[in-house]
Amino acid sequence: MQRYVSEGYLANWAARLFFQAMDRAIRPQGLTPAYVPVLLTISDQGEVTQSELATAIAIEQPTMAGTLARMERDGLVERRTHARDRRKSLIRLTAQGREKIKVVRAAVSAINAQAVDGFSEEERKVYRALMRRIIDNLGGVSADDQD
Template sequence: MAFDRMDSATYLASLLAKNFSRALQERSQKLGFAPGQFPILLELWAEEGLTQKQLLDRMDIEQATMANTLSRMERDGLISRRKHPGDKRAQQVFLTDKAKAMEADAKDAALAADQSLLSGFRRFERELLLEYMRMAIANGTRT
């Protein structure tokens, strides 16, 4: 049996991720953030003052990637880091006024990216796709 990449969930998921990232990139550039920063922004909009370790635990990315992304976000004026009052080795991450002000527009940009890629889907198809994606992600965390 020949391997057909268009029947490979792994291959298709990779393409889909690239497409979503590209769709968000087009919208996020105007606002002043990169698609790779969006998950961190979402975490900090939900709860400020997290440490880098807490962000790592919540997002399941590599330490070096997190450190580089936070450095870029600090350079771009999206976050500031302060020493943790209870742990001298740790720093807490806080949003700047610039990042706080862009929350609604950034979330709207992400929704617009979703809608552009899922146009033509009926509501139940979209809901099923999201449920299947959540199931696949959960399966991946168990392996």
């Protein structure tokens, strides 16, 4: 199979280009692309546990722990003890994290717009639906089934 007609190759290539564009957009703000799904998830859900974040973002617990440690060091998130289960910590955005989410959302919007430049709204809907099907077919969770 030629790699340029392989669905996996094309998806991976597109993902790398999205990652590079995001890195260029947010690195000057002291952010990395690894922070993006964490910032967005906490912003959307409020306080969450590390386990909930790892599940929502589909990464392993040790990777999430390292990412959160760096984000805490950078002043973007803070932890507080869960009121009902003192063994758990709830993670929330700091004031600095809430400011940075604005930068992240603007970058996400601009990069997505660039990626689908020239697509009709119908083509964008079809693209999202097909990507969700691929995710589902590969055993992932496409919880964001909103158009």
